[in-house]
Amino acid sequence: MFFKPRFSTKNYSRRGFRLRGNTLVLLFAFFMVGLFLHYGGKTKPVVAFWNDVRQIIGLGRSRADREESNPYKVPEPNSGPDVATDNRSSSESEASDEASDRSSKANDGQSSKTVRFDFEKQVDFLLPVSRSSAGELIRHEGYTLSYRDEFKDAQWVAYPLLDYETTGDADRKNEQFKPDPAVSEGTALPADYTRSGYDRGHLAPAGDFKYSQRMMRETFLMSNITPQTPDFNRGIWKELEELIRTWAVRDNGLYVITGPVLKAGLPTIGKANEVSVPQKFYKVILYCNKPAIRMIGFLLDNEASTSSLKQFVVPVDQIEQLTGLDFFPKLPDDLERKLESKGRSEMVDEWFSN
Template identity: 50%
Template sequence: MFRKGFRWASNTLFLLFFFFVVGLVLHYKGRTKPLVAFWNDLRSLAIPNNRNANQPNPYKAPEPNVATDEQVATDAKKKPAKDEQSLLDKVGIGNRETDTETAPERTGSNQDFAKTKDFYLPAVGSNDQIVRRSRYALRYREQYEQADWVAYRLTSDEAESYLSRAGNQFKADPLVRTGSATTQDYVRSGYDRGHLAPAGDFNLSAQEKGDTFYMSNISPQEPNFNRGIWNDLEQKFRDWARRDGELFVITGPVLKPNLETIGRDNEIAVPQQYYKIALCLTDKKPRMIGFLMNNERSNELLKTFVVSVDEIEKLTGIDFFARLPDALERQLESRSIVTDWFSKFGN
């Protein structure tokens, strides 16, 4: 009797284990790297996340309906050479009120170049694919199926306001000539569709907030990175915009050959690092700061990731703020003084 009971219990346990394994296989079958996704899920359960990574992320749209949400998108913007008329006149990139709006007038040495249209954009080549929206612009890199930079002006009005992102969906962007990544490329990949220009920086217009959900403004980010340290950095930039009045922001992934890829329809490179740069001109002394972060969970202080903009330029090959006066550009990009930024806000 005892043996029969033991045999029955053993068979039951075996069947439960068998169905558990089958369930795991079916659950992870469609993922780009099932073992990596399984390990990340185990780690997220085992390791407490003091950044509330498992709570809903206000800057991450819901998962798409695979059957109906087949959409593509991209954004980009171009930056003129120093001795040329703004190339952006050709694509009509401007600020909120009109396409010809310039930065506010300032006194002192900042005044002349700050009034130049689109002075804060990176340099671009004649063959670059530039896509623009009313409040931001980016350069799309077809071989990586994402942008390598996004540039925009972040004002205190935007940073102090709040506009719900409810109802926004990741969507196709018809402005990408070569076609962009689709929402389906991210499904079951194990990565978040991470914003480059965050939805939380655009709070004065529902259309402008919705523009941040074009897939061209999206890059594959590890979930605990996107919802953790990267979100912290985005919040810090809004703190600084509220304090200083406005910032000129450039952000993007570090793209290079032979990166891991995801995607069902396209091969989307998964960056190992991301950068974010801010330029402040509202003080008498212009200030610039750069951050370089690995695409992974981190509990380090934001100060830990401060680097010179020169270092980011060497990694990316991008000439940031190419319209600044040469001497000022060299001075600002060669160093990042942490106390110039963090002294009023701690870490």
């Protein structure tokens, strides 16, 4: 005679602790919500979570994530349209405060660290003059430029680089390339660079304006952008930008003029616009601290290079002949001729040995 249980073991097994389909879905949903909250609402929490796991077990970040974080990777426009918008009216007080603070710090720095020449105090002392075709003069808070509509490129960008401006909390990672609303005929669009094989290369680099998020944002306006080969933009050009920032800190401030060498017949990219691709780029740097004054010029091909930056030092006269520009025309004539005619070895000794 067998004992018959009062309950069914079959039913018991069915009613035991078992995760059913709906429960799994709810747990997965809670897991995903938790990831979004933990990673601050990022759009790729699973990727971020996986990268954290990889770092914990010693595998490092994934290759795709490393490439995505590269600030010199050719970025694509966001989902919004390529439209020039002017939001200055909504932040006039912010701009005024930053400009006032910047002016105050600049004046303090000049009075305590440097002595200015009289010619530096002239209006627009920094700006070059074109000997042939002048572009449209565009003034932004951090820099001034001359824009050539026929090339959809700036022929020069000029700004003072003060030592304190190279450090700060401004971050480029959330900035977007945008058309410049200040240019009357319109600039190139970010989409003109898409799948072109060229970087959207900065003339006035974002790293020169870490002091102010607003001024850093201005460097992403397309009037300040030019087609550069990726290996050039992320290589020797980046190295030169970093060197100039080092000099600005060492010398308590510099004047910087930079741009492409523009001429007829350059290749172009772009669908909405024909954007000229420069073959060469230049930088002209001036240091003034009365009675000391020195100038140096750099001329680089738009291509990768592993050469020393000293190899790209050229007389400023040579850059003037190529560009049709007159740099620092408000310098006394004799002093200007002396500075602009110096050879490579003399400039290298003056700038690289200190």
